[in-house]
Amino acid sequence: MEEAPFVLLLGGTAEASVLARRLRTTRPDIQLLLSLAGRTKAPALPDGVETRIGGFGGAAGLARFMREHGVTRLLDTTHPYAVGMSRNAGEAARLAGIPRATFLRAPWEPVDGDRWQEVACLRTARDALPSGARPFLALGSQHIAPFRHRPDLCPVLRQVDAPAEPLPFAATLVTGKPSQDVAEEAELFREHGITHLVCRNSGGARGYAKIAAARNLQLPVILIQRPPEPDGPILRDLDAALSWLTSPS
Known part of the structure; x- marks a missing residue:
């Protein structure tokens, strides 16, 4: 059998x-x-x-x-x-x-109102940010290290769990899963004075609210292209x- x-x-x-x-x-x-x-x-x-x-x-x-x-x-x-x-x-x-x-x-595709700058990697995403920016880094803890070389930035990080070790650079930490509600994501960006969103083009509906929130707030998005x-x-x-x-x- x-x-x-x-x-x-x-x-x-x-x-x-x-x-x-x-x-x-x-x-x-x-x-x-x-x-x-x-x-x-x-x-x-x-x-x-x-x-x-x-x-x-x-x-x-x-x-x-x-x-x-x-x-x-x-x-x-x-x-x-x-x-x-x-x-x-x-x-x-x-x-x-x-x-x-x-x-x-499928990856996300830009629509009217999006202000995307697509870049090849984390380092080019870091370097694309203007001096003094307050970016929202929706990247995960294992992908934030390159930003330690930009002490002029005032980043906000979101991680699902609180980190076991101190962050590698000064930043505001938001813990918890991303909201699927566009209004909630937009309110989070406003609350923290976010000037840019930095993320990867992960695709899917679950993580899209931050993209739509950035569009509604006319925030530039530094989007790391897929491998x-x-x-x-x-x-x-x-x-x-x-x-x-x-x-x-």
Whole structure:
């Protein structure tokens, strides 16, 4: 008798949890494991889905994990900017000899009223800010280090959890998840006297309120462009991802 498929989802996006719930509902015969890196102390986990927290030890460790646990299909649903994890996923799938695809949600596109300046990387985002600016850095704690070289700035940072270590430079810290309400995001920007928004083009509905709030307030947005897409199949929507996961090997 053929063994049931075993799907490993590398999470890190809201879509990963949605996809896990849909797969659990539509194909309960498929063994499913959702893996999260553990950057957030209390992530929102989908009910009824087996979850693991933490890294694997690079591509070789991930390949070993998949071989030892009998994983038959790997879907990378990590953040669009998680270049290292996506690279490891591709190499691990090759080493383990299993199919792998990447889910990538569509990037945001500018509309009338947006004041975007698209830049290639964090350093160019930092250098694009005028002297004395008060930017809102919606970047995550692991991406703020380059801004320590701009002591003329008065940045405001938002992080989901309070940092365990002191910030690497003087800044105002806002803790908590981004609001999906445009008015709430706009009020936050007004309250802190924000002059610029700095963020990555992550795409998706959940993080878009800050973009719309900046538009409403006519704030310039320094937008870091996406990295090159990984090799292999790219799935652009949840239906395509679910179809790939449930199709015969």
